[in-house]
Ligand SMILES: Nc1ncnc2c1ncn2[C@@H]1O[C@H](COP(=O)(O)OP(=O)(O)O)[C@@H](O)[C@H]1O
């Protein structure tokens with residue numbers, strides 16, 4: 001079992017480092033530490049703006065959100081890797097040729113993901129804060145505590161999404177009922193004034209370390225985690241699924257695009273891959289709902305700021321992560337032998353991206369009209385569309401068809417953050433007091449267009465390294 | 468001599484490996500040409516260079532009167548290609564995949580074309596199965612069908628028979644011979660000498676990126692030589708030199 005675990009870790013390293021370069025990949029955690037080191041310096045000035053408790057909650061929620069994202073990726077992970085790196089080249093797929101059960105391989109696979117992301121994100125983030133601690137007067141006991149609570153938050157997100165997706169695999173209805181029930185409970189709780197600390201016991205533990213929140217955290221991780229491993233349907237179905245030709249019909253439906261067959265293919269990838277449309281719920285709608293809840297809570301403390309506008313901006317960024325879904329089953333080598341160039345593939349990805357963004361837009365409109373903020377719907381929609389286009393353009397320029405691996409290069413990630421974070425901050429801060437100012441985000445559209453044209457040049461000359 | 472494929476000083480390096488080393492080669496139309504070489508000799512790299520999937524470090528290649536480096540898309544529009552690694556998109560069915568390629572190539576009456584291939588290669592029962600669930604052999608059949616869907620005058624095929632059973636190998640070999648008989652040209656890479664000896668009209672031996680010999684199968688027959696002995700002699704000859 002340990003050998004399998006080590007082999008999988010090595011494999012993960014190999015995949016990332018061949019794509020992004022050994023050094024670039026090794027520098028990634030160091031850069032994360034650098035970011036949190038610098039961010040920590042703002043801590044002493046923040047209490048005047050945002051209550052420190054709220055800030056701590058945001059950070060914990062972010063780690064939980066990361067768990068949710070990693071988790072939903074893990075669910076799809078097996079197919080994703082199968083596709084990209086060729087059959088049987090990966091240990092996770094060689095289960096049939098190993099004397100180990102699929103369930104075990106799946107558990108080890110998840111354990112590997114957890115360790116990998118802890119070392120890539122969580123630990124470096126805490127180390128960065130620890131390094132800054134002496135300069136900003138943080139108590140030296142805080143970083144170890146943060147390491148614990150961040151890790152627990154991350155694991156909580158991961159365990160819950162695994163649990164829900166396992167339930168979903170058995171019965172979408174029960175999963176839906178669970179989600180709806182939880183949403184109602186959260187809504188009800190916030191109405192009667194029960195704070196968010198109850199949802200995130202690791203955060204409660206940070207505020208007041210004691211046995212109860214620690215125990216609650218562990219239970220929230222262990223119970224759903226164990227249930228999902230026990231109930232997981234990890235065995236490959238013996239009966240191969242059959243589908244009548246759906247491509248032709250979809251091509252007709254998407255005929256207003258320049259290459260409707262690519263958009264149709266992307267749609268079939270999304271619908272038929274593991275998780276199916278449930279992916280949309282787990283790694284997209286659920287995080288969005290969390291963010292909305294959270295913004296509306298947070299902005300009670302900050303007058304003059306419109307939660308709808310800030311939500312629209314964040315929605316733009318989160319929408320751009322759906323580009324991962326569009327590319328996860330893709331490799332240009334599937335087209336290299338056909339009369340198709342990189343530009344065509346990238347352009348058709350953009351068209352599929354437009355289709356997915358209709359969902360985001362629907363969410364935005366629903367929230368705008370559902371919460372009585374309809375007066376700001378115009379600037380909200382404009383800023384959402386602009387930010388979504390711009391962050392996508394940056395992603396495509398920097399990572400081509402390979403966002404999920406290429407971003408883990410320190411230089412690429414740094415450029416990504418440097419290109420996006422200031423824009424978001426400027427948009428958010430300039431809209432305080434004057435929400436309509438956010439509509440100026442449309443200035444990002446021409447920039448996005450230039451980036452996309454550069455991207456197709458850049459990725460045309462790039463040659464995929466072989467593993 | 469004017470050929471359907473004309474390589475001149477074609478070279479490709481990867482880091483310090485020279486995968487293809489100054490290859491000059493002309494292949495006339497109507498040949499079933501076999502590129503023979505041990506593993507790692509540069510056959511796949513040659514295929515990719517000639518179809519504009521990668522760029523040469525040095526030298527040029529013209530295919531059907533197009534400069535491949537200048538117009539890779541034009542070349543791929545005309546020819547058919549069976550790549551070494553069969554990677555059809557996972558979540559399309561076999562049938563959808565052929566329709567997809569047909570759309571890319573701007574073909575009409577796809578229903579008919581696809582069905583005729585399901586019949587020729589006997590995998591009609593698999594047409595509703597997702598590509599990711601197909602066996603390697605069936606996937607290879609699909610790649611054969613995809614390459615010939617638009618009835619190209621020239622086909623590049625890289626080890627296309629490796630995963631097929633003997634019956635299906637026979638079917639594909641017969642198809643290729645018939646195709647060349649009707650005026651097509653095939654550029655066939657393989658390390659299986661028996662197949663080459665059986666169906667190829669001409670061949671070249673590639674070793675460490677260089678062409679060691681270029682001739683016809685008939686010449687060998689006239690000299691009463693077997694391809695295998697000839698091949699081993701040539702390849703070992705350079706290895707020791
Ligand atoms: N993308 C690549 N990166 C690095 N080396 C490569 C790449 N493609 C091929 N090579 C190297 O080039 C040589 C020829 O490979 P290839 O053309 O695949 O040979 P063959 O098809 O005859 O087995 C080998 O040494 C191989 O390792």
Ligand SMILES: [Mg+2]
Pocket residue numbers: 507510511512551625
């Ligand atoms: Mg090869």
